[in-house]
Amino acid sequence: MLNLVLFGPPGAGKGTQSEKIIAKYNLIHLSTGDLLRSEIQAGSELGLRAKTLMDQGILVPDEVVIGMIENKLKDHHDAAGFIFDGFPRTVKQSEALDELLARYDESITVMIALVVDDQELSARLLNRGKTSGRPDDQNEELINKRIQEYNNKTRPVADYYQQQGKFVAIDGIGEIDFIFEEITKTIARVSQA
Structure with a gap:
């Protein structure tokens, strides 16, 4: 089983590359953002709680996400x-994810990180905000807060997987198909290991 963490800050291209990876490898997409947005759209108690936090640029509690x-x-x-x-x-x-997967006799195969500088991320998110309708992509102050939240709290996750020998960084700036080709090369390499 191929269990892949696609990693990177907001606007790095994870959604775009996820679609291509899913199509090629027939994987189930677990996007916490999509899961949370569907709860918000459904108007569930979880969704309303998540929306309040997301609107402030704050992460949703771990136990909620792990349960989903x-x-x-x-x-x-x-x-x-x-x-x-x-x-x-x-x-x-x-x-928590490692513990959860272990209960199913599984583990993370590889973490692929899309690396994009903060200035490019901000530009991408503002551009996406023009067409996505997502309010969190239309406010530059909130975008900068999300990027800072990522830099402060999320980047250490890369070190965690690097210590396990499961981390690979890929330049997230460039042609979509070229980036995808680099991802497929990485998956082929780790699948043979």
Whole structure:
């Protein structure tokens, strides 16, 4: 089973590359952002709680996210693998994900990090905000807060997987197909290991 963490700050291109990876490898997409947005759209208690936090640029509590992920794992126990998009965001979440996967005799195969500088991220998110309708992509102050939140709390996750020998950084600036080619080369390399 291929279990891949697609990692990078908001606007790095994770959503775009996820679609291509899912199509090629037949993986189940676990995007915490999508899971949370669907809860918000449904107007559930969890969704309303998450919306309040997300509107402030604050991360949703770990136990909520882990619970949603476990439900997806149970629903798709016979999958070819999973792509984790936007999760884990903290070392604590990484440890919780490892423990969760171990209960299913699985583990993370590789973390692929899309590396993009802060200025490019801000420009991409503002541009996306013009068409996405997402309010968190239309406010430059909130965008900068999200990038700072990533830099302060999420980057240490890369070190966590690097210590396990599962971290690979890929330049996230350039042609979409070229970046995808680099991702497929990485997956081929780790799958043979």
